[in-house]
Amino acid sequence: MNLAERFDQCTQFLKVWESFLSREPIRNYPNFCPELIEDWTKELQDKKYSELSQIEKTLNLKSKFPEFNELLSQIKTIIDFPKTQINENAILIDQKIKRKKEHEIKQIKSILEDQDEFEFLDFGGGTGHLCENLIHNRNRFGFSIDLDSSFQKSGKLRIEKNDPNNLNKMEFLNLKFGEDSIPELTQRYSKQIILGLHACGDLTPDIISYFKNSQSDSLISIGCCYHKLTTKINLSERATLNLTPNAFNLAARSYAPLTPESLELKIKIRLYRYMLHCFLFELGYKKFIPTGKTRLKDYEKSFGEYAIIYAPDLVQSKTVAQAFYDKITHREIVQKIIYTDIFRGLFGRVIETYIVLDRALYLEEKGYQVEVKEIFDPHISPRNLAILAHQ
Numbered sequence: 001m002n003l004a005e006r007f008d009q010c011t012q013f014l015k016v017w018e019s020f021l022s023r024e025p026i027r028n029y030p031n032f033c034p035e036l037i038e039d040w041t042k043e044l045q046d047k048k049y050s051e052l053s054q055i056e057k058t059l060n061l062k063s064k065f066p067e068f069n070e071l072l073s074q075i076k077t078i079i080d081f082p083k084t085q086i087n088e089n090a091i092l093i094d095q096k097i098k099r100k101k102e103h104e105i106k107q108i109k110s111i112l113e114d115q116d117e118f119e120f121l122d123f124g125g126g127t128g129h130l131c132e133n134l135i136h137n138r139n140r141f142g143f144s145i146d147l148d149s150s151f152q153k154s155g156k157l158r159i160e161k162n163d164p165n166n167l168n169k170m171e172f173l174n175l176k177f178g179e180d181s182i183p184e185l186t187q188r189y190s191k192q193i194i195l196g197l198h199a200c201g202d203l204t205p206d207i208i209s210y211f212k213n214s215q216s217d218s219l220i221s222i223g224c225c226y227h228k229l230t231t232k233i234n235l236s237e238r239a240t241l242n243l244t245p246n247a248f249n250l251a252a253r254s255y256a257p258l259t260p261e262s263l264e265l266k267i268k269i270r271l272y273r274y275m276l277h278c279f280l281f282e283l284g285y286k287k288f289i290p291t292g293k294t295r296l297k298d299y300e301k302s303f304g305e306y307a308i309i310y311a312p313d314l315v316q317s318k319t320v321a322q323a324f325y326d327k328i329t330h331r332e333i334v335q336k337i338i339y340t341d342i343f344r345g346l347f348g349r350v351i352e353t354y355i356v357l358d359r360a361l362y363l364e365e366k367g368y369q370v371e372v373k374e375i376f377d378p379h380i381s382p383r384n385l386a387i388l389a390h391q
């Protein structure tokens, strides 16, 4: 796969939608839906939840509108990456591990299967599950680096129970990478591999930059929580887009297929959330006011009760709030906002592609051999785009 060509294709595609993607539609109320896509979002609105969840998953929709079909087919092409084989045969030391973690570790284990006599640095290693499994019964040494000492403490206790010998082949380093300096590490083996499994926000660009400045042989990097990125974006020479944290938020949530039931729940939550904003807007509070974390059981209540709970200082009467909600025209507008948002969600994986390819190209520009692959089953672990780089 030619990374630069794919990146350019992705950039040109996103450029057209850059401003639409930069803010959630509700924050642009009452001008939330570009005219071009009004019919398209209406088409999505007419689908059953089961159909909609399939469309989100497969991007297959025989739309009445050729431009909409063309857009979906472009997305499919841009987000199509080679996939590594799923390897469920690897045996992990700890059988009580969560399914997602088990799958991720098995996949990384199989990528490194043929290699021994190396040490690795696992940045953002948490409780050290990956490290423990990679060194167990192998000629390898691992450093698991994390800022959270409580994770590391519980990891050590687990390893002591599983097989204390493994503590001779791995070391926990407690530090905030990017700010604290890394102590001089005694090399056990001459070959070094850098790992970052779901290294959130800036941690992944920091790891990539460390890899570039180190003498390490290889890197396996999988990012997540893109909305936490600060300035460490557009690393490569080709990168030109000004995507916002709001757009990165879409990337962080993308490629996780929802069941029809969870989609229905998501829509129900948005109905109340967006209706509250439209109601407050009518009362004169034009700025979007975040509700913070809400409780699922509050969506079982009437809208009037919900409005009093989440905007107690601004909503005086639950009857007036309920009357606003009951008006059919208000319901129609909010439905339109919701489906504009669902349409916008279709771009999430493309934005992730942009972020990941930018990082990959940066390394390619520095002379590394780089591949980008889907290494996990997206149903189990949707943040599955890995950068595999070698000297």
Ligand SMILES: C[S@@+](CC[C@H](N)C(=O)[O-])C[C@H]1O[C@@H](n2cnc3c(N)ncnc32)[C@H](O)[C@@H]1O
Residues within 6 Å of the ligand: 101, 123, 124, 125, 126, 127, 145, 146, 147, 148, 151, 175, 176, 177, 178, 196, 197, 198, 199, 200, 203, 224
């Ligand atoms: C999403 S978790 C991933 C943990 C582990 N790699 C896994 O996949 O289970 C990210 C981890 O990175 C750690 N972390 C985040 N920023 C860090 C930094 N600057 N330095 C060290 N650790 C960091 C967090 O404490 C957390 O354990």
